[in-house]
Amino acid sequence: MKEQPFYVGYMPQMEGQLARFIGRWVVALLVLGIGLGFWLASSQTRLTGGFFDFGHAQSFEGILQLEPQPMLWVQNPNSETRTAYLLVAPFKFGAGPLIQPFDNQNVVLQGSLIHRHGRVMLELVPDSIEPRGGEQRFAPQQRVLGQVELAGEIVDAKCYLGVMNPGHLKPHRDCAVRCISGGIPPVFLVRNEEGLADVLLLVNQQMKPFGPEILEWVARPMRIKGQLVQSGNLWLLKTEAVDFHALD
Amino acid sequence: MSVGYGAVGWNRQKKRYDFFLVLGIALYLGAFMGAGAWLFPDVTAETLMIRAFGSAALILLHLILLVGPAARLDARFLPLLYNRRHMGVTMFLLALIHGSFSVLQFHAFGDMDPLLSLLTANTQWDSVSGFPFQQLGFVALIIFFLMAATSHDFWLVNLTAPVWKALHLGVYVAYGLVLAHVALGVLQAEQSPRLWLPLAFGFVLVASLHVIAGWRERACDREQPEEMGWVKVCSPQDIPNQRGVVVTVSGERVAVFRDDQRIMAVSNVCQHQNGPLGEGRIIDGMITCPWHGYQYLPENGCSPPPFTEKIPTFQVQIREGSIWVKSLPLPAGTAVEPAVWGGES
Ligand code: HEM
Ligand code: FES
Numbered sequence: 018m019k020e021q022p023f024y025v026g027y028m029p030q031m032e033g034q035l036a037r038f039i040g041r042w043v044v045a046l047l048v049l050g051i052g053l054g055f056w057l058a059s060s061q062t063r064l065t066g067g068f069f070d071f072g073h074a075q076s077f078e079g080i081l082q083l084e085p086q087p088m089l090w091v092q093n094p095n096s097e098t099r100t101a102y103l104l105v106a107p108f109k110f111g112a113g114p115l116i117q118p119f120d121n122q123n124v125v126l127q128g129s130l131i132h133r134h135g136r137v138m139l140e141l142v143p144d145s146i147e148p149r150g151g152e153q154r155f156a157p158q159q160r161v162l163g164q165v166e167l168a169g170e171i172v173d174a175k176c177y178l179g180v181m182n183p184g185h186l187k188p189h190r191d192c193a194v195r196c197i198s199g200g201i202p203p204v205f206l207v208r209n210e211e212g213l214a215d216v217l218l219l220v221n222q223q224m225k226p227f228g229p230e231i232l233e234w235v236a237r238p239m240r241i242k243g244q245l246v247q248s249g250n251l252w253l254l255k256t257e258a259v260d261f262h263a264l265d
Numbered sequence: 266m267s268v269g270y271g272a273v274g275w276n277r278q279k280k281r282y283d284f285f286l287v288l289g290i291a292l293y294l295g296a297f298m299g300a301g302a303w304l305f306p307d308v309t310a311e312t313l314m315i316r317a318f319g320s321a322a323l324i325l326l327h328l329i330l331l332v333g334p335a336a337r338l339d340a341r342f343l344p345l346l347y348n349r350r351h352m353g354v355t356m357f358l359l360a361l362i363h364g365s366f367s368v369l370q371f372h373a374f375g376d377m378d379p380l381l382s383l384l385t386a387n388t389q390w391d392s393v394s395g396f397p398f399q400q401l402g403f404v405a406l407i408i409f410f411l412m413a414a415t416s417h418d419f420w421l422v423n424l425t426a427p428v429w430k431a432l433h434l435g436v437y438v439a440y441g442l443v444l445a446h447v448a449l450g451v452l453q454a455e456q457s458p459r460l461w462l463p464l465a466f467g468f469v470l471v472a473s474l475h476v477i478a479g480w481r482e483r484a485c486d487r488e489q490p491e492e493m494g495w496v497k498v499c500s501p502q503d504i505p506n507q508r509g510v511v512v513t514v515s516g517e518r519v520a521v522f523r524d525d526q527r528i529m530a531v532s533n534v535c536q537h538q539n540g541p542l543g544e545g546r547i548i549d550g551m552i553t554c555p556w557h558g559y560q561y562l563p564e565n566g567c568s569p570p571p572f573t574e575k576i577p578t579f580q581v582q583i584r585e586g587s588i589w590v591k592s593l594p595l596p597a598g599t600a601v602e603p604a605v606w607g608g609e610s
Contacts, residue, residue, distance in 0.1 A: 023343075023545075023546045023548075023553075031278070031344065035341060035344070039341070042345070043285050046328070047289050047292060050289045050290075050292050050293040051293065051296045052296075053293065053296075053324060053463070054294070054296025054299075054317075055296050055300045056463075057297060057320055058296070058297045058300035058304065058316075059300055060455070060459035060460050061301065061305065061308075061455055062455055062456075062457055063455065064301075064305035064312070065305065065307050066307060067307055108375065109376065110375070181309060181311075181370070182305075182307050182308050182309050182312060186453065187395075187451075187453035188450055188451050188453075188454050189371070190386070190387055191382065191386035191387055191399055192370065192371035194386040194387065195372060195375035195376070195377065198375070198377070200376075237389075238394075265394045265395050
């Protein structure tokens with residue numbers, strides 16, 4: 018039997034040959050650690066897009082609308098048209114209760130921008146809404162684009178548009194459940210032919226927000242049948258839970 | 266060695282061990298978060314932290330699971346095993362940071378208690394791709410917590426060795442849960458082979474080293490036939506001086522040692538953490554455990570004063586050039602006359 022060095026931890030010094038053996042392994046493990054760090058970090062694929070201007074609120078003026086989801090219609094420069102900014106509250110809550118007293122009023126409010134690929138949202142600073150005079154109530158032009166059946170994934174608009182990255186798919190599922198349960202608008206994320214994502218605001222047949230029945234569908238591959246409606250710059254998918262079909 | 270359970274104290278080797286452990290983790294976390302932030306400017310810091318700490322914990326868990334069988338296959342790895350407990354506790358802390366950040370990020374600041382949300386946000390138990398993976402991590406974290414909390418020798422003594430050992434075998438359950446946690450979680454979204462191949466490789470490495478080490482041990486577990494209450498072991502010259510061999514007698518592993526002319530047999534199981542005494546040495550006339558250096562006098566199985574550990578001893582005889590061991594152990598700490606071998610040492 019080959020004589021192997023025998024080391025007991027409380028001996029002060031390792032014998033030279035053993036010390037070299039262990040030393041080489043320790044160095045190899047340290048190098049492996051650094052290598053794995055780079056390797057694993059650079060193997061992630063779904064971490065692009067999305068912006069949240071965290072901690073930096075700006076003023077926005079526009080007309081508030083509670084349904085189908087809280088939004089602020091902001092006048093476009095030099096134009097009669099308006100752009101909808103979806104509104105949410107801080108953390109995992111919808112803005113509904115905050116804006117309810119001001120439904121259909123022209124207001125100035127403070128909010129932090131969230132945006133992704135031209136879709137915009139504001140995280141409302143609570144108690145920052147101040148009513149203004151001027152035009153009240155705004156009815157965006159609505160165009161019904163017909164029945165569609167689309168494959169995609171339900172996500173919460175806030176995380177997906179920028180608060181979390183990644184803000185979709187399985188790892189984010191529980192968070193999206195919590196957010197939608199707290200009133201953040203659910204959107205249907207559809208990948209088109211070019212792989213670019215469209216987000217469709219999900220509303221029920223009464224053009225109102227979905228209730229808890231939507232939660233079990235969040236972040237799963239699925240198909241939805243519904244009516245595609247364009248409302249100003251927003252795309253709505255008008256549907257009911259019976260028209261949800263699992264693909265998992 | 267312990268008086269009470271003071272056990273292995275701090276010393277220079279341990280400090281170096283911990284230094285390199287912390288250095289390795291710091292280098293890994295730095296590399297992961299540095300590369301992540303540089304390659305993906307849009308990523309949030311929380312995501313990077315969660316991923317860096319979770320993956321660091323899993324890598325360290327692999328190391329912890331690998332040093333055991335590695336040291337059985339090549340005794341030169343024993344120094345890495347010596348302070349494995351600190352690796353375990355450190356791994357738990359990394360996983361705790363990962364889990365806490367995940368709960369904060371994904372469950373807190375919403376309309377439900379975060380822990381309740383962790384357990385109820387996803388209940389699609391009947392699906393593979395939708396399976397609730399976070400709960401798996403949560404159960405694994407609880408197991409790691411119990412192990413870390415009871416890792417001190419105080420608990421080894423107070424829970425008794427078999428209970429403690431069973432609890433610490435929970436690491437394999439937890440390892441399985443974490444593999445599922447990752448495979449059913451992040452790998453459902455991040456499907457690059459650059460991620461799942463290393464995970465599969467790690468699992469195969471852990472499994473195969475355990476199988477090989479176990480198989481080697483099984484070879485020595487072949488029962489020797491018993492004759493009138495005695496079992497033939499081998500001839501004395503088969504045992505290098507101041508070393509031991511392990512034989513299985515009546516289902517129990519027995520370590521048979523030779524110290525020059527004297528042949529003695531004791532239970533193979535160290536009282537500290539069940540280390541394999543037969544793989545140890547005789548140092549200063551005492552059997553020294555390869556794992557943490559607990560010592561026992563070979564002729565009576567007692568640790569030298571002031572220590573109080575005792576292991577069972579066995580009667581030994583030499584007949585026609587072979588060592589024979591009595592198949593029934595004597596109570597722990599019973600003095601036995603060593604068999605004396607007349608041959609060259
Ligand atoms: C309360 C306990 C735990 C919770 C809530 C939890 C949660 C999560 C979540 C949400 C993810 C996906 C995050 C993402 O990358 O987007 C994840 C991934 C992961 N978890 Fe856990 N986990 C827990 C415990 C553990 C434990 C004990 C380990 C292992 C030692 C572990 C190891 C990992 C690894 C390696 C990943 C993949 C890297 C990553 O995506 O972060 N987790 N965990
Ligand atoms: S000294 Fe720790 S197991 Fe023997």
